[in-house]
Amino acid sequence: MKKFWILFCLSLFFAGCKTAAFTSSAEKVELKGNPTTGYTWICTVGDESIIQVEKDVTYLGKDGMVGAPSLFTYTVRSLKQGSTSLKFEYKRPWEDKEALELRFYEVTVKENGKISLTEAGQSSKK
Secondary structure, three states, X not given: OHHHHHHHHHHHHHHHOOOOOOOOOEEEXXXXXXXXXXXXXXXXXXXXXXXXXXXXXXXXXXXXOOOOOEEEEEEEEEOOOEEXXXXXXXXXXXXXXXXXXXXXXXXXXXXXXXXXXXXXXXEEOO
């Protein structure tokens, strides 16, 4: 009878435990730049099966103002659990020169879909 009660209590305990369901989440990376000069941020994803990245550019200057900066917003969405990296290069895409600026991020997607973004380094020629 004692074993029955132990098993019964354990089954009640485990019945109350819920496994975390994967729910896609998103984090943002915002970088300033000036696309009117031809420079743009180019994003490279280490493993595209773990995250998806969407780009949006917002012009920050007044209407008609030439040379005003813009805000490059990258929305990082989780697709599955795992770790990967992001690399951002600020350069003119048609030139074979080194990037003016580099930014690196480590991305971890947890079992429940939550994203952890950590800046892993940067370099600048400015």
